[in-house]
Amino acid sequence: MLHRRAFCAAAAAGAALAIAPGVRTQPRLEKNRVVIAVAGKASFYYLPLTLSEQLGYFRAEGLDVEVVDHAAGARALQALLSGSADICSGAFEHTLNLQAGGQFFPCFVLQGRAPQVAMGTSTKGFAAYQAVPDLRGRRVGVSAVGSATHMMASLVAARGGLRPADVQYVGVGSSAGALSALRTGQVDAMSNSEPVMTMLEQKGDVKLIADCRTLRGTAEVFGGPMPAACLYASEDFLRRAPNTAQAVANAVVHSLKWLQTAGPGDLIKTLPESHLLGDRALYLAAFDKVRESIALDGLVPPEGPRTALAAMTTFDASFRPERIELDRLYTNDFAQRAKERYKA
The missing domain is CATH 3.40.190.10 (Periplasmic binding protein-like II)
Known part of the structure; x- marks a missing residue:
């Protein structure tokens, strides 16, 4: 028979483990x-x-x-x-x-x-846009050259039959500078992340041509889940x-x-x-x-x-x-x- 004190101690320990079972199984970091x-x-x-x-x-x-x-x-x-x-x-x-x-x-x-990136053309400065080949010779704003926004824009251009040299990519950041670049005509199109693209959409500044904020849009640009x-x-x-x-x-x-x-x-x-x-x-x-x-x-x-x-x-x-x-x-x-x- 267990000694009373030992029994109480064992019961208390068992109750503690029952209350907090994770303590027993939590691995040591x-x-x-x-x-x-x-x-x-x-x-x-x-x-x-x-x-x-x-x-x-x-x-x-x-x-x-x-x-x-x-x-x-x-x-x-x-x-x-x-x-x-x-x-x-x-x-x-x-x-x-x-x-x-x-x-x-x-x-x-x-x-x-x-990727949470969308691309659109300027409704004011590039109202003549109809299809991707129209980007030839145009300036596309991206957050930074070599970034994910640049990658998306280049893939959109490539799927439209354009070569890298056909489009000029301009780093404009991902805040107020990006908004200004499009609105003042420094760039003809924009590939950027949030909240830049929503801000441009709300003011009617862009016409979306690709949207990698959605799974469907991502599959269309990248050919699968990215x-x-x-x-x-x-x-x-x-x-x-x-x-x-x-x-x-x-x-x-x-x-x-x-x-x-x-x-x-x-x-x-x-x-x-x-x-x-x-x-x-x-x-x-x-x-x-x-x-x-x-x-x-x-x-x-x-x-x-x-x-x-x-x-x-x-x-x-x-x-x-x-x-x-x-x-x-x-x-x-x-x-x-x-x-x-x-x-x-």
């Missing part, structure tokens, strides 16, 4: 503090990452996450390569560029299943810190699940005021345009990497597709476990 590099944190492109912070999902996983916002995607990537960041939140095509250079940094959580925003890290990090990577994946997939049922009021209450563009109605209108593009469960669709590879090959004549191992561009292992945990 290899590192609690994680630095995630990003560029343009306040954009819709990285909304799941911001929500993971604001909703406390990183903390719930035992993580102390610092999201460092950089001025450009190249700088965020450099932070990852230099070791000052553990993970990068960026475009899926970064994984291709890295691998082409002999570096393996797979995506392990997908945040966006479409993975967009994602979390990626070195293969070495994922091997050395699998529990930490899993905890990060859990948090982000949890936020993706939250987004599936969140209403406009939920977003307004959750996000920092600085993210709302100074105009809540505009923010919600832009969010409505991109909502379909946000990933549902963090998983990369099987055909997605092949679509991305074809796009890169078309966009960059110097890109060497034969160097790419598609199965090393991503892993769905972490997102799948997170999906099962949260039934996303």
Whole structure:
């Protein structure tokens, strides 16, 4: 027979485990503090990452996450390569560029299943536009030369039979400068992200000719599903810190699940005021345009990497597709476990 004191202690311990079963099964994190590099944190492109912070999902996983916002995607990537960041939140095509250079940094959580970019022609300065070949000799504004907005515009042009030299691409940023460039006639068309495109649409400044904020529009431009925003890290990090990577994946997939049922009021209450563009109605209108593009469960669709590879090959004549191992561009292992945990 158990001694009374020992019995009570055992019962108390059993009750504690019954109340909090996760305590018994929670894996030990290899590192609690994680630095995630990003560029343009306040954009819709990285909304799941911001929500993971604001909703406390990183903390719930035992993580102390610092999201460092950089001025450009190249700088965020450099932070990852230099070791000052553990993970990068960026475009899926970064994984291709890295691998082409002999570096393996797979995506392990997908945040966006479409690029969130739209393209339109100026209703004032290019009213004569009828079809893509009309872009020959015209100036197309993009957020930056070499960016995802540039890639989309070049693919639209290529599908219309134009060569890269047929169109002049002009970097105009992704804020007030982009709006001014189109409205003052510095460019004849615009390929840009949100909220720029919604602002131009609301004022009737553009006539849309391609829309990669939707799955259908993305398939029309890219020929299939195009993975967009994602979390990626070195293969070495994922091997050395699998529990930490899993905890990060859990948090982000949890936020993706939250987004599936969140209403406009939920977003307004959750996000920092600085993210709302100074105009809540505009923010919600832009969010409505991109909502379909946000990933549902963090998983990369099987055909997605092949679509991305074809796009890169078309966009960059110097890109060497034969160097790419598609199965090393991503892993769905972490997102799948997170999906099962949260039934996303």
